[in-house]
């Protein structure tokens with residue numbers, strides 16, 4: 001029986017809990033397809049699955065995102081067809097593998113001009129940017145926004161896209177090198193939040209007013225600075241936990257800080273239907289095709305070196321996207 005190689009976890013914990021192993025090639029069932037991967041995306045959420053912050057049933061595969069070619073289709077699948085190039089960025093978990101079975105309606109077919117490496121590096125991050133800046137709030141020329149971790153995977157896409165939409169962008173990043181990246185991508189102002197307090201700088205930049213929206217994927221370490229950076233009735237979008245989750249919030253803080261709005265969104269709920277997934281993908285692909293958003297060459301690891309990829313991502317050593325090559 002043919003086998004595939006990939007990563008499994010038997011218990012939650014550090015990167016070393018991921019083991020490179022082999023199993024029988026899965027067969028697609030009703031409505032499913034088998035995708036032979038060309039490139040696999042690494043995302044911060046994968047580390048939450050690995051640590052158990054977002055608990056998954058064990059043992060488990062890991063990874064949500066990949067691009068490749070359809071190798072087999074299950075009963076009832078009319079599209080995509082065997083041989084089509086596709087990408088996906090939602091479950092079932094287990095994309096860190098040479099091939100993976102996925103629901104046909106969770107895949108998008110790739111246009112010829114879009115390289116598998118580029119989309120594996122950026123589909124989840126691009127669709128996240130799409131719903132953050134085009135759905136939760138439709139950012140435009142009237143908006144000044146604060147985007148944390150502007151040199152990271154999601155951050156690099158969002159900063160460029162926000163600039164294309166005409167918004168004024170204040171980005172944060174850790175260290176001079178990452179700040180230079182955020183600036184080169186078009187951020188109007190960059191704050192090195194390792195050495196500077198964010199909120200006072202934001203007040204200074206905005207003439208005391210604060211920003212319309214804060215996008216915060218850092219979580220625990222930036223929560224208060226983010227609230228303090230908002231204008232009255234501003235919108236706090238808390239979308240990640242890179243430094244740890246925000247817990248124990250007294251909602252009264254939203255009143256005290258200026259009748260703020262708060263949302264804690266997740267991509268799943270913005271791409272739940274086939275139409276919403278395809279719509280977000282079409283919008284993101286258009287941004288890529290027009291050059292409004294450019295994806296820097298991702299850092300490439302061999303699939304068997306996923307442990308190193310996670311170590312670097314969590315160690316704040318990376319910029320832009322990471323991919324695994326089978």
Ligand code: NDP
Nearest residue numbers: 043044152153154173174217239240241242243266267316
């Ligand atoms: P990134 O490439 O942005 O990596 C995370 C970055 O966060 C780091 O590079 C680092 O940048 C910054 N950071 C700040 N504090 C810490 C810390 N203590 N430990 C580690 N990193 C820290 O990752 P992604 O682009 O994959 O994801 C960005 C965020 O978006 C994550 O929180 C992720 O969970 C979230 N996300 C949420 C989604 C949703 O729908 N809710 C969907 C997709 C992603 P620096 O060194 O510059 O500080």
